[in-house]
Amino acid sequence: xFHSLLTVWFDLxxxxxxxxxxxxxxxESTVFPLPSEVVIPPAAYLATQGHLNFWGVVxxxxxxxxxxxxxxxxxxxxxxxPLLLRYGRYVFVPEKKWLLAEGWIHRYSAAxxxxxxxxxVVRHLVSLPAGAARMNFKVFTTMTLFGxxxxxxxxxWFGAKVLGEExxxxxxxxxxVRVLKDKLVWFVAAAVVLMLLYILVDVIGRRLRRDGAGAxxxx
Numbered sequence: 016x017f018h019s020l021l022t023v024w025f026d027l028x029x030x031x032x033x034x035x036x037x038x039x040x041x042x043e044s045t046v047f048p049l050p051s052e053v054v055i056p057p058a059a060y061l062a063t064q065g066h067l068n069f070w071g072v073v074x075x076x077x078x079x080x081x082x083x084x085x086x087x088x089x090x091x092x093x094x095x096x097p098l099l100l101r102y103g104r105y106v107f108v109p110e111k112k113w114l115l116a117e118g119w120i121h122r123y124s125a126a127x128x129x130x131x132x133x134x135x136v137v138r139h140l141v142s143l144p145a146g147a148a149r150m151n152f153k154v155f156t157t158m159t160l161f162g163x164x165x166x167x168x169x170x171x172w173f174g175a176k177v178l179g180e181e182x183x184x185x186x187x188x189x190x191x192v193r194v195l196k197d198k199l200v201w202f203v204a205a206a207v208v209l210m211l212l213y214i215l216v217d218v219i220g221r222r223l224r225r226d227g228a229g230a231x232x233x234x
Contacts, residue, residue, distance in 0.1 A: 028057045029066055036072055037079035040167075044083025044139055046107045051076070051138075055167055056174025063179030073167045080132070080163035081156065084142040088155060091146030099143060108140065117144035119219070125154045132162025134212050 028035060036058050043049040055076050062069040091099055103113050119127045119137055121144075128150075131141035145155050 024053070025057050025061065028054075029061050032067065033071055033075040036075040037082070040076045040079030041083035041086070044080045044142070044163075045087050046139060046143075048107060048139075051080075051166070051170060055170035056178065059171035059174030060178040062171075063175045069171060069175060073164065073171050076167035076171070077160060077164045080167065081159050083139075084159045084163075085152075085156070087139075087142035088146035088150075088152070091143040092149060094147075096144075096147040099147065103143075108143065112136070112140055113143065116140040117147075120144045120148060120150070125150070125158050128155060128158035129162040132159065132166050134215065138166075 031038075036054060039049060039054045040051060043051045043054065055072065058067060058072040058076075059069060061067045062072050099108065100110060100113060103109065116131075116137055119131060119141060123130065128141060128145060131137040142155075142159075
């Protein structure tokens, strides 16, 4: 069952090609919860099999991430903070997440845009407060492209390194079992890294909320 679903997804990735990677990563960079981890590695695997180009995948993913982020930026810039705070919960942006991303922008400014692209949760939200705060769009674009390129390259490398050596991955159901057995350490390492990133976001979020509460009391 799992192998059949995997095959269907890889076939769709191949059929959609670079435009598909671009569109899916654009969606991932808006408020919709589409993980980049299920978009880039399959495309990178297909690149190792000669169907796509590795750097073409990275470029499509990077530009898609920027496009989705830019859309969020301009929507937030035109809508404004009060409207987004009021209705954000209806589009996957509850107040708690908004305040986390907003605190991130206020504390780290342009550098926060870059680092946010490497972190879960904040990655697809940070464009909203950046737009609402009317951050310089050229600076926003530069930091978004740089951060998205780094993240896309890491995921593409993972897909090529971990999956790429198993040429029969899509034809042989046992190939996935071999990948999991032979490359288990990579999957465990990836899971640990993601867990640590989530913890980091949580810790930083708590600190930002404490700082925000302290500033409110002081004023």
